[in-house]
Amino acid sequence: MSGQSKFPYVSTLEVRDTCLCLHLQRTARTVARRFDEAFRPLGLTNGQYSLLMSLNRPEAPRMGDVAELLALDRTTLTANLKPLERRGLISIEPDPSDKRSRRLKLTEKGEEMLLAAYPIWKKTHAELDKLIDDPQRLRDELVRLA
Numbered sequence: 001m002s003g004q005s006k007f008p009y010v011s012t013l014e015v016r017d018t019c020l021c022l023h024l025q026r027t028a029r030t031v032a033r034r035f036d037e038a039f040r041p042l043g044l045t046n047g048q049y050s051l052l053m054s055l056n057r058p059e060a061p062r063m064g065d066v067a068e069l070l071a072l073d074r075t076t077l078t079a080n081l082k083p084l085e086r087r088g089l090i091s092i093e094p095d096p097s098d099k100r101s102r103r104l105k106l107t108e109k110g111e112e113m114l115l116a117a118y119p120i121w122k123k124t125h126a127e128l129d130k131l132i133d134d135p136q137r138l139r140d141e142l143v144r145l146a
Contacts, residue, residue: 031046032046035121035124041120044117048083050070051070052090052113053114054066055105055106060105061103061104062095063077063078063102063103066104071146084110090105090106091107
């Protein structure tokens with residue numbers, strides 16, 4: 001066997017160097033690891049922090065609203081909620097206006113977790129912002145892409 005692929009290597013290099021999806025995924029994983037490390041003393045992951053933060057609203061949101069905000073399917077959201085519910089950080093309650101729907105609510109313990117985690121997020125976020133030439137422009141572009 002010659003070891004030569006029928007697919008041109010130059011195309012592989014093109015994808016490596018220009019693929020927006022690849023670069024966004026790599027960056028997202030790197031940033032996620034950084035926040036995971038920062039939140040480790042609290043026993044939180046970056047995803048759990050985002051989920052808890054998404055529940056901090058004047059009115060407890062419906063599961064579908066949270067799934068949409070976090071770009072998760074409902075099955076994945078449900079799986080991500082279970083550890084937070086077991087830890088007593090959230091409660092899942094029937095929607096009073098639609099018994100088929102569920103509302104997600106931070107418990108007092110969940111609010112205390114956010115109070116502890118927010119300064120960690122703020123510090124880690126500020127460190128990342130220093131690494132980017134124009135962080136607000138990047139955020140704006142990412143929102144536009146989403």
